[in-house]
Amino acid sequence: MRTKLQTTAKLALAILVAVSWISTANVQAQLGAPQAAVNSKALAERLGPDDGYAVTINFSGDTHGSLETCG
Amino acid sequence: MGGLARRVSYVNELANQSGHSVAVLQLDAGNFLSDDLTLPAAAAQTRVKNERMLKSLEQFKFGAANVSNRDLPYLAELMKKSAHSQSAKDFPFLDRLVSANVVPATPDVVGFKPYLVEELKSQRLGAKPLKVAIVGVADPAGPAGTVHSGYKFLDPVESINKLLPDLRKKVDLIVVLAYLDRPSAKNIGAQTIGIDLILAAHQLPLINGVDEAGDAVVGYVANQTKWLAEFRLYRAAEAKSAGISSYIFRTVPLDRSVPDDPVALKFVEETRVAYTKLGAAGAAGAAGGHSH
Numbered sequence: 001m002r003t004k005l006q007t008t009a010k011l012a013l014a015i016l017v018a019v020s021w022i023s024t025a026n027v028q029a030q031l032g033a034p035q036a037a038v039n040s041k042a043l044a045e046r047l048g049p050d051d052g053y054a055v056t057i058n059f060s061g062d063t064h065g066s067l068e069t070c071g
Numbered sequence: 072m073g074g075l076a077r078r079v080s081y082v083n084e085l086a087n088q089s090g091h092s093v094a095v096l097q098l099d100a101g102n103f104l105s106d107d108l109t110l111p112a113a114a115a116q117t118r119v120k121n122e123r124m125l126k127s128l129e130q131f132k133f134g135a136a137n138v139s140n141r142d143l144p145y146l147a148e149l150m151k152k153s154a155h156s157q158s159a160k161d162f163p164f165l166d167r168l169v170s171a172n173v174v175p176a177t178p179d180v181v182g183f184k185p186y187l188v189e190e191l192k193s194q195r196l197g198a199k200p201l202k203v204a205i206v207g208v209a210d211p212a213g214p215a216g217t218v219h220s221g222y223k224f225l226d227p228v229e230s231i232n233k234l235l236p237d238l239r240k241k242v243d244l245i246v247v248l249a250y251l252d253r254p255s256a257k258n259i260g261a262q263t264i265g266i267d268l269i270l271a272a273h274q275l276p277l278i279n280g281v282d283e284a285g286d287a288v289v290g291y292v293a294n295q296t297k298w299l300a301e302f303r304l305y306r307a308a309e310a311k312s313a314g315i316s317s318y319i320f321r322t323v324p325l326d327r328s329v330p331d332d333p334v335a336l337k338f339v340e341e342t343r344v345a346y347t348k349l350g351a352a353g354a355a356g357a358a359g360g361h362s363h
Contacts, residue, residue: 042328043084048321050088053303054195055315057246058082058323059098060296061272064141065105065120067127067339069074069325070295 072297072324076331076339079131081299081323083332094193094201097132100272100292101139101209101250108144116349121145122162123342129164131335135187137207137248138170140219147180147220155181169207169248172230176223183207185234188242196306201315202242206231208259209250210273227251228262239265243314244304246270253282253291260284267315268302281320290320298322 082095104121108114128136138146149158149165159165171185186207190200208231211217211224218224231247238245249256249271256271266287277298278291292300300322307316323329 039328043330046081046323046328047084047088052195052305053093053319054193054306055094055096055191055201055304056085056301057096057098057268057270057304058299058301059100059248059270059292060078060103060299061100061250061292062102062274062294063073063099063124063296064102065117065124066295067075067123067342069077070072070297
């Protein structure tokens, strides 16, 4: 029973390592040169189109003393 | 999400995108300071956070901030008559705090301005500046007349209605900063005449649309400003008018897509260092206390 448990644990560990390698490899493949273009596109989406507006009023609330990012 | 460094960066990117031809007005609808002042160890850190918040609003050119009951415990320390002269020198932004319904309950504290008037100028507005009144109101967190930290909370609608006839003659646009829940914010619009925009906060969820109430359009900012709320205003086609004819409302996720502004990031990091240092000193003090 003890051996089987250890074997199962080793197998689970091996699967975990493999999955994390595949995940990391996937992330690595996504990074690199095209990332700048992706970021630039995402920022453009945040900014929205410049369609001739004359004034922007932006407002915050409930920051409760925090200058940090959250979540 | 959120944070000063991304917000400053977003505003700078907007200015760049438009070739610096639009006017930008940055405001805060309330609860921008921490009220965690009861325990001495936490209070020292809270004061550092709040001092840095007031400095940041000044440095990054915010137009005004609205006073809520959550802001008052700390502000009341700075607004004491005996301390106010020095506080005003240390924190010039105190002069940009607004409230029409939070008034001194004792002669020992200095009052806030009920409103400010900002003159916005930009290439797209043309030769005539746009005069904007910024009025503040906040939830009494109790019946009208409730007192918090030496300040009495009057009825928000009555307080605004006293100002409006005069304000409408002076300015092109009336903006109300409202620390109120959604029904109360809408009620401000429904019970008044001549308000253009109501910008509300009250630990709200993300609300992607606006409410129309009376003459006013009400927009909401989500709790902690993870999404920045924004009105974009379009000028009337008639060349002689400085008036605004239409608007769109947006909520902008301040996520990793928005890079950190390096100057603001340095400001945030310095704040974190000062805050952490005090925490370590407090912990050491507490440990010392136990050993004696």
